[in-house]
Amino acid sequence: MSGLRILVPVKRVIDYAVKPRVNRAQTAVETTGVKHSMNPFDELSIEEAVRLRERKTQPVEEILAFTAGPIKSQDMLRTAMAIGADRGIHVFVDDKSPELEPLGVAKLLKKVVEENKNNLVILGKQSIDDDAGQTGQMLAGLLNWPQATQASKVEIKNGSVEVTKEVDGGVETVRAKLPMVITTDLRLNEPRFATLPNIMRAKKKPLEKKTLKDYGLDVEPRLKTLKVTEPPPRKGGVKVEDVDGMIGKLKELGAL
Amino acid sequence: MFSVARKSVLRQARTQLRLSQPVTVPHYSALSRLLSTLAVLEQKDGMLSSSSLVAVSAGTKLGGSITAFVAGSGAKSVAGEAAKVKGIEKIVYVENGSYDKGLPENYAPLLVENIKKGGYTHILAGHSAFGKNVMPRVAALLDSQMISDITGIESEDTFVRPIYAGNAILTVQSSDSTKLITVRGTAFPAPEVEGGSAAVEEGTDPKVESPTEWLSEDLAKSDRPDLGSADRVVSGGRGLKSKKEFDRLMPPLADALGAAIGASRAAVDSGFADNSLQVGQTGKNVAPQLYLCAGISGAIQHLAGMKDSKVIAAINKDPDAPIFQVADVGLVGDLFEKVPELTEKLKAQ
Numbered sequence: 001m002s003g004l005r006i007l008v009p010v011k012r013v014i015d016y017a018v019k020p021r022v023n024r025a026q027t028a029v030e031t032t033g034v035k036h037s038m039n040p041f042d043e044l045s046i047e048e049a050v051r052l053r054e055r056k057t058q059p060v061e062e063i064l065a066f067t068a069g070p071i072k073s074q075d076m077l078r079t080a081m082a083i084g085a086d087r088g089i090h091v092f093v094d095d096k097s098p099e100l101e102p103l104g105v106a107k108l109l110k111k112v113v114e115e116n117k118n119n120l121v122i123l124g125k126q127s128i129d130d131d132a133g134q135t136g137q138m139l140a141g142l143l144n145w146p147q148a149t150q151a152s153k154v155e156i157k158n159g160s161v162e163v164t165k166e167v168d169g170g171v172e173t174v175r176a177k178l179p180m181v182i183t184t185d186l187r188l189n190e191p192r193f194a195t196l197p198n199i200m201r202a203k204k205k206p207l208e209k210k211t212l213k214d215y216g217l218d219v220e221p222r223l224k225t226l227k228v229t230e231p232p233p234r235k236g237g238v239k240v241e242d243v244d245g246m247i248g249k250l251k252e253l254g255a256l
Numbered sequence: 257m258f259s260v261a262r263k264s265v266l267r268q269a270r271t272q273l274r275l276s277q278p279v280t281v282p283h284y285s286a287l288s289r290l291l292s293t294l295a296v297l298e299q300k301d302g303m304l305s306s307s308s309l310v311a312v313s314a315g316t317k318l319g320g321s322i323t324a325f326v327a328g329s330g331a332k333s334v335a336g337e338a339a340k341v342k343g344i345e346k347i348v349y350v351e352n353g354s355y356d357k358g359l360p361e362n363y364a365p366l367l368v369e370n371i372k373k374g375g376y377t378h379i380l381a382g383h384s385a386f387g388k389n390v391m392p393r394v395a396a397l398l399d400s401q402m403i404s405d406i407t408g409i410e411s412e413d414t415f416v417r418p419i420y421a422g423n424a425i426l427t428v429q430s431s432d433s434t435k436l437i438t439v440r441g442t443a444f445p446a447p448e449v450e451g452g453s454a455a456v457e458e459g460t461d462p463k464v465e466s467p468t469e470w471l472s473e474d475l476a477k478s479d480r481p482d483l484g485s486a487d488r489v490v491s492g493g494r495g496l497k498s499k500k501e502f503d504r505l506m507p508p509l510a511d512a513l514g515a516a517i518g519a520s521r522a523a524v525d526s527g528f529a530d531n532s533l534q535v536g537q538t539g540k541n542v543a544p545q546l547y548l549c550a551g552i553s554g555a556i557q558h559l560a561g562m563k564d565s566k567v568i569a570a571i572n573k574d575p576d577a578p579i580f581q582v583a584d585v586g587l588v589g590d591l592f593e594k595v596p597e598l599t600e601k602l603k604a605q
Binding site for chain 2: 017019020029102103106125128129130131132133134137138139140141142146147149150152162165166168169171172173174176177185186187221222223224225226227228229230234236237238241244245247250253254
């Protein structure tokens with residue numbers, strides 16, 4: 001088994017600490033003027049790729065960061081490169097055109113994998129905007145590769161990959177041979193901060209700009225957004241003075 | 257509301273049939289495909305996982321016939337058990353130990369074969385670790401854009417699901433001829449598990465070898481109710497300060513209430529509680545009758561997993577903690593004092 005050629009797809013999303021607001025027309029969540037950052041799970045993916053290189057149990061030939069989205073998504077690639085990706089590919093998707101769905105992204109990634117001869121794809125387990133949690137599994141399906149989702153530990157030796165996965169009620173461990181698709185869970189690692197020298201260095205790393213046309217793909221959305229609404233607000237509750245008050249109130253509400 | 261939808265459903269189904277199967281005879285009226293759902297059930301060690309029955313509940317809401325699917329060693333007896341569940345017309349089982357661990361590499365082709373054979377319009381599974389792992393792979397193989405974690409069904413092609421950690425509710429309409437969907441367990445009532453009499457039938461087994469090998473598992477053992485489906489949940493956060501305090505204060509409170517134990521991400525990350533107890537956007541979604549939490553501030557991420565609880569009670573020493581904005585009953589105080597007192601008083605009742 002030769003070296004690892006890792007692909008790390010990243011997504012630009014509304015920052016996790018921002019409370020999203022639904023727009024007045026109820027067609028989408030307001031994104032203009034809102035702080036965006038890299039999807040937190042994708043930070044874990046890029047960190048894990050860099051750690052695989054540092055661990056040296058299997059040589060890493062290349063770490064390729066990929067994103068699809070508006071121009072500003074390129075910032076995510078620069079961040080990924082500051083953390084340790086060697087180069088980036090940005091597929092431009094107009095702000096005004098409908099956002100790619102997981103299936104479309106998976107088809108796009110399949111092309112990218114084939115073009116760049118990647119043998120390991122590390123993705124976040126879900127993006128915190130659409131919360132779909134599908135892209136990695138779909139990509140593995142399209143490539144007919146093994147998959148390990150919600151990874152909390154990854155070990156690669158001689159082309160054999162052992163992944164501990166977060167499942168309902170605990171963890172399970174699976175093993176497969178490369179090539180493979182892995183999706184990251186929160187407990188996989190703690191992403192490092194990009195240092196200033198690395199951020200400067202990242203500006204010189206190659207960033208290839210492409211369009212959807214370059215890949216000749218039909219990524220027309222299959223789902224039509226009919227509306228986006230605010231969740232029903234909870235009625236303001238009461239504060240009680242002491243434990244007896246709490247028990248009394250819970251009884252009144254029928255919870256005890 | 258469904259009768260109107262039905263007609264358009266039929267029209268759509270016919271159109272799609274015409275489009276996707278040009279080889280078939282032109283008088284399409286004979287080909288009209290009615291709504292038919294495949295509910296993917298989970299089994300573990302030959303036992304039906306009751307939480308996966310949410311796929312049946314959601315199927316009932318859709319209307320149309322429901323076929324259930326189960327695979328693994330002992331699938332036939334699980335099918336016999338599931339046959340009593342109300343609403344299921346038929347159960348397709350595949351008896352083969354290779355499917356015991358729900359590995360997506362062989363389970364997805366298995367589902368694809370059986371979906372194609374049965375011609376189902378809707379494939380439903382619970383939004384569990386299994387559903388999340390396997391269903392998107394199946395969707396990709398069928399070239400369908402899956403819909404994750406639905407909380408509502410508006411019509412046969414229109415579904416409601418939370419996005420942005422539950423801070424927005426999205427209603428989407430699918431144009432795919434086969435709709436793959438995972439269902440939020442807490443959003444639909446469990447079906448009746450007695451009184452049904454489904455036919456049991458053997459399914460197709462493509463016997464695809466899985467390139468992935470299942471090695472081991474480490475599941476937290478507990479006599480307490482399952483977190484995802486418990487009527488009552490007590491949950492602890494960073495305010496508990498240590499694993500020792502978490503273990504000292506939370507289990508007795510849970511026992512006094514007959515509740516499951518949950519935790520915030522902060523508590524899990526600090527090692528106070530096991531990962532599998534995490535409630536929130538990236539952990540479990542719960543919607544119990546009572547959610548009682550202590551030492552949890554109420555970050556967006558946490559609220560995403562519990563704000564559909566019927567009654568929320570919170571103990572926190574910070575009167576400005578966001579948790580108090582969603583709590584029905586709030587007590588400002590030191591949890592190290594209040595939790596033991598609450599436990600004692602509940603026990604005395």
